[in-house]
Amino acid sequence: MEEVRIGVYVCWCGNNIAKMVDVEDVSREMETLPNVVISRDYKYMCSDPGQDLIISDVKKHKLNRVVVAACSPRIHELTFRKALENAGLNPYMFQMANIREHVSWVHRSRENATKKAKSLVAAAINRIQWHEALNKRSVEIDPATLIVGGGISGISAALEIADSGKQVYLVEKTSQLGGYAAQIDLISPFMYNAAQLINPKIEHVYIHPNIKVFLNTQIEEISGYIGNFETKITNSENQSIELKFGNIILAIGLSTFNPSKIQNYKYGIIPDVVTSLELEQVLKSGKILTNDGNVPQNIAIIHCVGSRNSNYHEYCSRLCCKNALKYSNLVRSAIPDANIFEIYADMRAMGNGCEELYSATSLKNVMFLMFDQKNGLPEVREASSKDNCKMLIEFDEKLSGERIEVPADLVILMVAKEAHKEAKKLAQTVGISMCGNQFFIERHPKLDPVATTTDGIYVVGSCQAPKDIPDSVAQARAAAARILGTINKGSVEVEVTTAKVNEDTCCGCQTCISVCPYTAISFDEEKQVSVVNEVLCKGCGTCGSACPTGAIRSQHFTDRQILSQIKGLLDKSFELQEG
Amino acid sequence: MATRVDPNFMHDLEKFGVKNWKDCFHCGNCTAICQLTEKDILFPRKTIRQAQMGLKDKLASNGDPWLCYYCGECSETCPRDANPGEIMMALRRYLTSIYDWTGFSGFLYKSFTAHLFVMLFLFFAVIISFLLFGGLMLSELTPAGGVQLNTFAHPEMIATIDHILLLSLSLFLITNILNMYYKVIVKDKSVKIPIWIYISEIGEAVVHFATQLRFSKCNKSRMYWFGHWFLMIGYVTMFIFIIFFLTWFQTEDIHAWYHPQRLIGYIITAGFLFGTVYFMIGRVRKKKEIFKYSHHSDWIFVVLLFMVALTGILIHIFRVNGLPFATYYSYIIHLAFEVPMVVTFVAFSKWSHLAYRPLAIYFTNMKKKASALQLKSKLSVAV
Numbered sequence: 001m002e003e004v005r006i007g008v009y010v011c012w013c014g015n016n017i018a019k020m021v022d023v024e025d026v027s028r029e030m031e032t033l034p035n036v037v038i039s040r041d042y043k044y045m046c047s048d049p050g051q052d053l054i055i056s057d058v059k060k061h062k063l064n065r066v067v068v069a070a071c072s073p074r075i076h077e078l079t080f081r082k083a084l085e086n087a088g089l090n091p092y093m094f095q096m097a098n099i100r101e102h103v104s105w106v107h108r109s110r111e112n113a114t115k116k117a118k119s120l121v122a123a124a125i126n127r128i129q130w131h132e133a134l135n136k137r138s139v140e141i142d143p144a145t146l147i148v149g150g151g152i153s154g155i156s157a158a159l160e161i162a163d164s165g166k167q168v169y170l171v172e173k174t175s176q177l178g179g180y181a182a183q184i185d186l187i188s189p190f191m192y193n194a195a196q197l198i199n200p201k202i203e204h205v206y207i208h209p210n211i212k213v214f215l216n217t218q219i220e221e222i223s224g225y226i227g228n229f230e231t232k233i234t235n236s237e238n239q240s241i242e243l244k245f246g247n248i249i250l251a252i253g254l255s256t257f258n259p260s261k262i263q264n265y266k267y268g269i270i271p272d273v274v275t276s277l278e279l280e281q282v283l284k285s286g287k288i289l290t291n292d293g294n295v296p297q298n299i300a301i302i303h304c305v306g307s308r309n310s311n312y313h314e315y316c317s318r319l320c321c322k323n324a325l326k327y328s329n330l331v332r333s334a335i336p337d338a339n340i341f342e343i344y345a346d347m348r349a350m351g352n353g354c355e356e357l358y359s360a361t362s363l364k365n366v367m368f369l370m371f372d373q374k375n376g377l378p379e380v381r382e383a384s385s386k387d388n389c390k391m392l393i394e395f396d397e398k399l400s401g402e403r404i405e406v407p408a409d410l411v412i413l414m415v416a417k418e419a420h421k422e423a424k425k426l427a428q429t430v431g432i433s434m435c436g437n438q439f440f441i442e443r444h445p446k447l448d449p450v451a452t453t454t455d456g457i458y459v460v461g462s463c464q465a466p467k468d469i470p471d472s473v474a475q476a477r478a479a480a481a482r483i484l485g486t487i488n489k490g491s492v493e494v495e496v497t498t499a500k501v502n503e504d505t506c507c508g509c510q511t512c513i514s515v516c517p518y519t520a521i522s523f524d525e526e527k528q529v530s531v532v533n534e535v536l537c538k539g540c541g542t543c544g545s546a547c548p549t550g551a552i553r554s555q556h557f558t559d560r561q562i563l564s565q566i567k568g569l570l571d572k573s574f575e576l577q578e579g
Numbered sequence: 580m581a582t583r584v585d586p587n588f589m590h591d592l593e594k595f596g597v598k599n600w601k602d603c604f605h606c607g608n609c610t611a612i613c614q615l616t617e618k619d620i621l622f623p624r625k626t627i628r629q630a631q632m633g634l635k636d637k638l639a640s641n642g643d644p645w646l647c648y649y650c651g652e653c654s655e656t657c658p659r660d661a662n663p664g665e666i667m668m669a670l671r672r673y674l675t676s677i678y679d680w681t682g683f684s685g686f687l688y689k690s691f692t693a694h695l696f697v698m699l700f701l702f703f704a705v706i707i708s709f710l711l712f713g714g715l716m717l718s719e720l721t722p723a724g725g726v727q728l729n730t731f732a733h734p735e736m737i738a739t740i741d742h743i744l745l746l747s748l749s750l751f752l753i754t755n756i757l758n759m760y761y762k763v764i765v766k767d768k769s770v771k772i773p774i775w776i777y778i779s780e781i782g783e784a785v786v787h788f789a790t791q792l793r794f795s796k797c798n799k800s801r802m803y804w805f806g807h808w809f810l811m812i813g814y815v816t817m818f819i820f821i822i823f824f825l826t827w828f829q830t831e832d833i834h835a836w837y838h839p840q841r842l843i844g845y846i847i848t849a850g851f852l853f854g855t856v857y858f859m860i861g862r863v864r865k866k867k868e869i870f871k872y873s874h875h876s877d878w879i880f881v882v883l884l885f886m887v888a889l890t891g892i893l894i895h896i897f898r899v900n901g902l903p904f905a906t907y908y909s910y911i912i913h914l915a916f917e918v919p920m921v922v923t924f925v926a927f928s929k930w931s932h933l934a935y936r937p938l939a940i941y942f943t944n945m946k947k948k949a950s951a952l953q954l955k956s957k958l959s960v961a962v
Contacts, residue, residue, distance in 0.1 A: 339586045362601055367586045369632065394581045399605045400628040402637065405581040 151179020813850020
């Protein structure tokens with residue numbers, strides 16, 4: 001092993017660190033530790049002169065390891081790794097000690113803060129002795145993309161990618177494209193005709209030279225990793241086709257809640273109780289009629305059927321309120337003298353144009369009646385002959401505190417939007433996670449709502465959460481842009497701090513396979529050992545800590561590195577004084 | 580028991596002067612600011628909600644709109660400009676129309692033209708009957724003969740007509756009141772009121788009637804309270820004197836200015852003038868919330884009252900100054916304003932609130948006391 005020559009650099013961070021930590025003292029003391037060749041303090045290590053200082057020292061003193069005591073590695077680790085690369089060193093021969101967020105910003109005693117800083121830097125110096133050079137790796141990206149689901153999200157993403165000249169495989173389970181949007185008549189709140197919006201897009205998809213559509217097709221299995229996925233599908237003629245692609249977009253959309261689960265609403269028992277989706281078919285037919293062919297005089301729209309109710313779905317389905325308002329408007333224009341009742345729990349029509357739609361609807365002689373889910377749901381019952389209507393809906397009206405009954409000839413249930421029935425199966429197939437409601441989980445709820453924790457797999461549209469068309473299209477195009485970026489680059493860098501299995505000591509217990517959150521470990525039946533796919537591995541270390549025989553080694557976080565870091569931290573010479 | 584909603588009710592109510600009712604989103608600011616609302620009598624918000632939902636039976640069975648004196652603070656506070664005060668006002672008109680079993684009240688309230696027509700008909704009917712059958716035909720009345728009002732309009736004859744009018748209007752008003760009692764007390768099965776509560780609550784109702792102290796709780800405009808009270812007192816005094824003491828009140832003798840007969844006349848006139856002028860100026864300027872929206876019944880009522888006062892003053896001036904025919908003509912005009920005012924308003928429109936409001940307070944207090952008793956006895960059974 002070559003001689004270890006460490007350079008230590010203590011940053012002032014202007015006054016941020018220097019005010020609370022005696023940086024000169026820290027620097028002086030570190031110089032006395034073994035293998036430390038040079039120790040310096042400097043006003044701003046991250047500045048160009050600061051980095052140049054490291055580079056010239058590496059060359060002048062033949063340093064092969066660098067410790068910087070400054071801010072959080074989340075801020076400047078990459079900066080200094082680059083500096084090391086520029087100096088001709090492997091970027092992993094670097095360790096950072098955080099003496100700003102962990103020390104100067106959070107302590108009041110300058111003496112103790114200085115001692116704690118010394119401990120942290122000594123720990124880093126102890127650790128870095130055992131650092132190993134790791135080499136960056138990258139994988140080639142197959143320029144084709146697989147899109148699962150031919151709804152408006154899948155179609156939008158497909159066209160975006162295909163128009164840039166890249167191959168798209170669009171797989172749709174049913175016999176036609178268009179998804180949920182193709183089933184509806186007009187789109188709230190601006191009442192665009194859905195067919196007029198979507199049909200041209202569908203035509204484009206079919207004739208696009210870069211899009212291959214597979215109808216009546218389901219994905220059974222996907223193998224591979226970012227850049228190099230593959231699957232075998234069976235098309236309608238029962239031919240088996242093998243597809244290779246670099247990225248996957250999941251756009252499987254949603255299902256709707258089955259309202260017969262709520263007995264109050266008598267869905268399936270009284271034929272004039274229909275779901276919102278069934279009403280769309282009625283609206284498409286051009287005539288609103290009851291089951292026996294009469295024009296309904298009293299139309300009641302019940303909101304939150306299965307939504308915002310802990311017995312069914314706790315979440316808000318987000319699309320129903322504005323759709324319900326749409327129905328009020330459509331019924332009002334179809335049957336001008338009808339009595340229309342919106343029986344709602346809370347009015348949550350949000351988004352562009354929706355509040356305006358609500359205001360406009362309230363001026364159209366629509367009666368808004370509020371119920372409280374906690375005090376029981378409205379009860380639909382058949383009316384008697386003297387009631388002059390087909391059904392009566394009874395409930396406690398929240399704003400008046402009165403128990404009321406509402407006449408109805410047609411009841412429209414605004415059914416909840418729930419995760420697609422196939423979502424769970426698909427999540428297991430491709431190896432991504434779901435939330436408790438079986439919607440796919442994005443990588444970060446705020447900052448990365450398009451990607452998943454598995455590289456190369458993106459979620460768009462309502463399979464992530466109920467979404468309206470503009471949100472779905474936006475997300476679809478965002479995913480397309482991300483994919484085009486990686487295709488354009490040709491390759492992606494993958495994590496190098498991955499786990500490695502020592503095949504000699506692996507006992508084949510497969511504990512690691514069950515704990516891995518990224519399905520990155522598989523089992524080699526022949527050798528009876530676990531194998532880590534280094535492209536899928538994110539280096540989280542879960543397998544390493546779970547392995548009973550210590551056969552798994554997390555690179556850059558080896559046992560020896562961590563134990564010596566702890567040893568440095570506990571070094572008696574920097575022990576804090578009481579108080 | 581669930582109450583059936585009626586989506587068309589508010590459209591009917593619009594004819595009674597409701598505006599902007601769709602704007603109310605039930606924030607409850609109106610109830611929060613109201614000085615008169617109580618724990619279990621929550622208006623205006625709850626009353627407005629009942630109206631919005633068309634719960635007609637509920638509205639008929641509670642007298643809540645009568646408990647409001649329309650100070651206007653709710654309308655000023657309303658963030659949606661839904662005018663809760665005016666909705667309460669319209670509900671009072673509506674209640675007046677449903678207490679009236681003849682349907683004449685609704686006819687007058689819903690149409691300005693109808694009310695105007697009835698009024699003009701009575702106005703000219705009075706004039707014509709005086710011209711055809713009245714004192715102007717009598718030969719003993721000459722300009723030289725001095726003012727002989729009692730010859731021109733014999734007090735006993737006038738009193739007889741008064742009494743016939745009073746009797747028939749009272750009949751309507753009393754049956755309407757009974758109808759109100761039936762709707763508010765009998766039909767409401769939720770409370771049963773023992774006889775002694777009827778007696779114990781009378782005192783408070785009378786005090787409220789005479790003083791309108793409840794109104795003074797509204798911390799807005801003492802001036803308005805005074806104008807309203809003064810007009811009411813003037814009216815009631817005049818009513819008592821022309822019905823029961825007309826022969827003493829309408830005399831040939833010209834008493835000294837300090838004579839009780841003249842003093843009472845002046846007080847009545849002052850009450851009338853002050854109240855009506857104050858209201859008319861208010862309704863023209865529309866500065867105060869209560870005066871911002873005027874239903875046709877409001878204007879007709881206040882203008883008629885003002886004209887009655889004005890013609891009363893003219894009679895007095897002409898009589899005191901010995902101008903016989905000017906006196907007689909003024910007298911005819913005076914009655915031509917008085918009769919339509921009494922006929923259309925006493926039992927069928929705005930005037931009737933003189934009866935309904937104290938009764939509503941009386942009924943509400945009885946119900947409150949009775950339901951408190953019921954709760955107490957229920958609790959003691961439970962213990």
